[in-house]
Amino acid sequence: MFVRGLKRKCFDGEEDIEGxxxxxxxxxxxxxxxxxxxxxxxxxxxxxxxxxxxxxxxSVLIANTVRQIQEEMTQDGTWQMINTQSPGQASLxxxxxxxxxxxxxxxxxxxxxxPAYGTFSKDFESDQAQDSSETMSTASSVQAPRxxxxxxxxxxxPQENKGNFQKSxxxxxxxxxxxxxxxxxxxxxxxxxxxxxxxxxxTGMMSxxxxxxxxxxxxxxxxxxxxxxxxxxxxxxxxDHIVEILVEx
Amino acid sequence: ADIISTVEFNYTGDLLATGDKGGRVVIFxxxxxxxxxxLSWAEYNVYSTFQSHEPEFDxxxxxxxxxxxxxxxxxxxxxxxHFLLSTNDKTIKLWKISERDKRAEGxxxxxxxxxxxxxxxxxxxxxxxxxxxxxxxxxxxxRTFANAHTYHIxxxxxxxxxxxxxxxDDLRINLWHLEVTNxxxxxxxxxxxxxEELTEVITAAEFHPHHCNVFVYxxxxxxxxxxxxxxxxxxxxxxxxxxxxEDPSSRSFFSEIISSISDVKFxxxxxxxxxxxxxxxxxxxxxxxxxxxxxxxxxxYLRSKLCxxxxxxxxxxxxxxxxxxxxxxxxxxSYNNFFRxxxxxxxxxxxxxxxxxxxxxxxxxxxxxxxTTGKRKKDEITxxxxxxxxxxxxxxxxxxxxIIAVAATNNLYLFQEKVN
Numbered sequence: 077m078f079v080r081g082l083k084r085k086c087f088d089g090e091e092d093i094e095g096x097x098x099x100x101x102x103x104x105x106x107x108x109x110x111x112x113x114x115x116x117x118x119x120x121x122x123x124x125x126x127x128x129x130x131x132x133x134x135s136v137l138i139a140n141t142v143r144q145i146q147e148e149m150t151q152d153g154t155w156q157m158i159n160t161q162s163p164g165q166a167s168l169x170x171x172x173x174x175x176x177x178x179x180x181x182x183x184x185x186x187x188x189x190x191p192a193y194g195t196f197s198k199d200f201e202s203d204q205a206q207d208s209s210e211t212m213s214t215a216s217s218v219q220a221p222r223x224x225x226x227x228x229x230x231x232x233x234p235q236e237n238k239g240n241f242q243k244s245x246x247x248x249x250x251x252x253x254x255x256x257x258x259x260x261x262x263x264x265x266x267x268x269x270x271x272x273x274x275x276x277x278x279t280g281m282m283s284x285x286x287x288x289x290x291x292x293x294x295x296x297x298x299x300x301x302x303x304x305x306x307x308x309x310x311x312x313x314x315x316d317h318i319v320e321i322l323v324e325x
Numbered sequence: 326a327d328i329i330s331t332v333e334f335n336y337t338g339d340l341l342a343t344g345d346k347g348g349r350v351v352i353f354x355x356x357x358x359x360x361x362x363x364l365s366w367a368e369y370n371v372y373s374t375f376q377s378h379e380p381e382f383d384x385x386x387x388x389x390x391x392x393x394x395x396x397x398x399x400x401x402x403x404x405x406x407h408f409l410l411s412t413n414d415k416t417i418k419l420w421k422i423s424e425r426d427k428r429a430e431g432x433x434x435x436x437x438x439x440x441x442x443x444x445x446x447x448x449x450x451x452x453x454x455x456x457x458x459x460x461x462x463x464x465x466x467x468r469t470f471a472n473a474h475t476y477h478i479x480x481x482x483x484x485x486x487x488x489x490x491x492x493x494d495d496l497r498i499n500l501w502h503l504e505v506t507n508x509x510x511x512x513x514x515x516x517x518x519x520x521e522e523l524t525e526v527i528t529a530a531e532f533h534p535h536h537c538n539v540f541v542y543x544x545x546x547x548x549x550x551x552x553x554x555x556x557x558x559x560x561x562x563x564x565x566x567x568x569x570x571e572d573p574s575s576r577s578f579f580s581e582i583i584s585s586i587s588d589v590k591f592x593x594x595x596x597x598x599x600x601x602x603x604x605x606x607x608x609x610x611x612x613x614x615x616x617x618x619x620x621x622x623x624x625x626y627l628r629s630k631l632c633x634x635x636x637x638x639x640x641x642x643x644x645x646x647x648x649x650x651x652x653x654x655x656x657x658x659s660y661n662n663f664f665r666x667x668x669x670x671x672x673x674x675x676x677x678x679x680x681x682x683x684x685x686x687x688x689x690x691x692x693x694x695x696x697t698t699g700k701r702k703k704d705e706i707t708x709x710x711x712x713x714x715x716x717x718x719x720x721x722x723x724x725x726x727x728i729i730a731v732a733a734t735n736n737l738y739l740f741q742e743k744v745n
Contacts, residue, residue, distance in 0.1 A: 109632075113578055116636060129388045129414075132476055133526045133545050134641045136580045142523055144578060187381040 107152075117142045211325055329732035331719055335399040335407065338723040340371055341730055342409055343737055344394025348378040350411055350464075352422065366687065367728050367741050373422055375464035378413040390415050396481050398490070400503075408467070410490060417492055419468035419503065425461045429453040437659040465715035473499050473509045480530045486537040493542060495531035496523075500554075512560045513542060513552065528643075529589045536595070539564075543600060547584030551611070567609055569616045579631040579640065592652040593724075599655055601646040605629060606657050607665065621667045621674065624659045626697045626708045639713050647722045658717025661706065662733045663693060679717060679731045679738040689743060 117138050327345035334341050341353040354372035358364045381390040392413055400408040406423040431453045435441050476494035483490045491512070492499050498513035513530075517523055526545045533539035538554045550563035571580060583603035591598045592608075597618075600607050604625060607617035612693045623644075627634060634640040639660075646657040659676075667674045676693045684690050696705035719732040727742035 110578070112634075113632070120638075129386070129390075129477065131641070133528060133585070134638075136523055136526050137545055137585060137641070140581055141578055144581075 110149070114145045114149075117145070239298060327699060328735050329719060329737060330393050330395060331397050331482045331723040331738070333397045333399060333409075334721050334723055335409075336401050336724060338728070340372065340399070340407060340726050341721070341739075342399065342411075343730075343732065344377065344397050344411055345735075346391075346393045348376055348380070348392030348394060348413065350375055350377045350394060350397065350409075350420070352553075367726070367739070369739055373462040373464050375420070377411045377418060377420065377466075378416065381415075381568050395478055398481050398483050400483055401487055403487075410481055410483065411550065412478050412481050412492065415471065415474055416479070417470040417481060417501075418466050419470075420464050421467045422462060422464045425463060426457060426459075427455045428458045430456050447585050451676075459641060468503070468506050470501055470506050470509065473501075479528060482530060482532040482540065484532045484537050485535055489537075491530060491540060493527050495526040498527065498530055498540075498542060498560075510558075512554065512558070514559065514561060528549075528586050531589055531591055531598075534591050534593060534595045541589055541591070541598060543586035543589040545585040546560060546581060547586055547602060549586065549598070549600060549609070554720075565611070565614050567614045567617075569607070570649055575628075577631065582635070583631065588645040590646060590648060592648050593650060594652055597652070599646055599648065601657055602641075603640060606646050606655060608655070608669070619657070619669060621665075623657055623665055624663075624695070626695055627660075629709065634713070637713065639716075642716055643718060644716075645719050647720055649722045649727065650724045652724075656720050656722060656729060658720055658731070660713050660716050661711040662715040662717060662723050664717045664720055664731055679733045679740075680715075681736075690740065 120138050121135065121142070327347040327349065329343050329345050331344040332341070337368045339355045339410075340735065341355075341714050343351050343353075345351070350373075350568055351371060352373045353369040356364060356368040356370060366533055377394060378392040380392045382388075383390055390413065394413060395408055397411045400410070402408075406421050408423070409420050411418055411420060423634050426463045430437065431451050433442075433447055433450060433453075457563060470492070474492065474494040474497070476496050478492050478494045480493040481490060482493075488504075489500055489502050492501065492509075494511075496514065497511055499509040500512045501509045513527070515525065515527060524546075528543050530540060530542035533541075539549045539551065539556070540560075541549050543549045547568065549567040551565035551567070552560035552562075554560060556562070571584070581743040584602045588600050588601040589598060595740075596611060598611060600609065600617075601623075606622055608619040609617045610622075629641060644658050646655060648655055652671060654666055654668050656664060656666045660678045663676050664679060665674060665676050676695070677690045678684070678693050683693075691704075694702075694705045695711070696702065696707050701707055715734065717733055721730045723729065727738050731738045731740065
């Protein structure tokens with residue numbers, strides 16, 4: 077279903093993918109599929125932060141899927157490079173903690189998670205000009221993060237009408253194939269650059285200055301810290317503003 | 326019209342209740358056949374409409390509480406009025422639906438329009454008389470069972486003692502007495518001490534139709550636990566544990582998600598129970614815990630599409646299932662407004678479509694077929710052209726006759742078996 081009648085090519089590892097790319101779409105390797113599934117799952121978990129309480133069953137099932145992939149990747153050894161840069165095993169557990177990931181919106185700085193999601197979707201759809209412009213215009217026109225999330229997510233559904241699911245999945249595989257698939261940092265660093273643009277456009281405030289890939293994982297693992305940081309920042313800004321007014325008067 | 330979120334016949338089948346996303350309940354009543362008006366077809370007309378739940382705001386958590394009606398369950402009729410329980414995510418309400426077709430006239434102290442009469446105008450005493458009036462159906466809330474659930478309520482089930490009922494959310498099951506609203510007993514609690522260790526939630530629960538001490542609850546891991554309330558106050562220890570061992574050859578990252586049970590229903594005779602997971606319906610003998618006695622594939626052709634269905638969240642759709650009155654046939658919904666019936670003895674299955682375009686009123690429904698191989702025959706539908714936004718999650722079967730109610734998004738369809 078994903079291949080659309082193309083010839084299958086047998087290949088051993090990631091290196092061969094670049095070789096066979098020239099004009100032909102190869103079947104994504106198992107690792108790529110697994111990686112994209114992991115990314116998709118993490119995005120889904122991020123979307124828990126809506127005004128209505130998230131569906132716990134759905135969150136638990138997605139978190140279990142993420143855990144399963146991570147376990148397999150740990151056994152494979154592909155998880156190692158990410159693990160070394162995060163503080164120990166604790167972050168791995170907290171990465172899949174349903175409670176933390178799906179905490180209600182009041183715990184989160186609203187601007188923080190929204191741009192992260194926005195960059196994911198922008199990343200996936202960057203190859204499709206019309207899709208990304210649609211997504212971006214929807215993103216920029218909406219104020220509340222909740223509406224943004226539901227709008228952007230709903231934008232994808234009509235695009236995948238009547239069984240054209242493979243389109244977005246192909247986009248994912250294309251995007252992943254175009255980068256060196258093994259380096260997860262590259263994937264996340266791509267997320268970094270676009271994050272700044274999207275963030276300034278959406279919220280007009282930079283809640284997190286730096287979002288390297290390990291930072292993004294730490295964002296997942298310690299949302300309370302960053303939340304309080306950004307809250308502090310905005311509080312400080314407000315305080316400055318108030319002091320300014322008081323001083324001037 | 327809003328999206329229908331639950332459908333339920335009452336014990337006689339004369340009333341059919343639907344709940345929707347906007348918190349409304351609409352009750353349909355079957356037209357009574359009279360000598361002057363024989364009916365070859367069952368006809369249901371709107372009997373009562375009322376707003377059961379309103380949207381609320383939880384100020385403590387800064388979260389909205391949806392007014393969507395998750396489940397409606399009728400109580401057996403004990404007097405002229407009808408009672409039903411309706412629930413949203415957090416609050417269960419007992420509603421009384423009663424008819425009024427007479428009113429009293431000739432009061433002494435007040436006028437016909439209800440205003441108090443001047444005392445000096447009362448010159449004689451009279452006895453008020455009852456006069457007929459146009460039938461009025463009133464729905465009034467009699468009990469509100471609130472503040473007992475931290476998580477979202479997914480099931481309610483009336484006990485066979487007709488005095489108690491259970492309500493289940495993602496992690497807990499509570500037992501209520503219909504007369505008592507300020508207290509409920511927690512009978513199942515699967516919340517781990519550390520929420521980070523949460524890997525399994527409760528997805529559905531139901532009381533046994535005859536044994537008032539027995540209930541079952543299903544989980545997101547595809548297991549069913551049968552509990553006996555006589556054994557202990559807290560039924561964390563199950564009496565029976567139903568699980569089918571996983572087929573290792575079909576294992577994938579989605580295995581757990583598609584094994585999650587979305588509905589569990591006892592058969593009317595109380596010997597079997599049926600569970601619905603994403604791709605199949607399973608019938609279990611209550612005496613055999615290690616595997617179901619029957620398995621029916623609802624839409625096996627979706628197995629190769631699981632990744633896409635995961636991406637667009639369809640894999641989390643919660644389909645319900647139901648038995649017919651004699652437990653000989655089971656029914657469940659699918660996508661593209663298709664619903665499926667399975668005859669247990671003949672193993673014959675039928676796929677039908679609930680849509681205005683495909684069926685005129687009173688016309689016989691044409692069986693549909695999804696093309697799973699490369700060559701599409703005439704009238705078949707390919708998997709890729711199925712509309713996954715048109716899903717039939719809620720169906721109900723009349724308890725005595727072969728009349729079925731099928732909810733297709735915001736439309737309710739009623740089908741009847743044509744008997745020549």
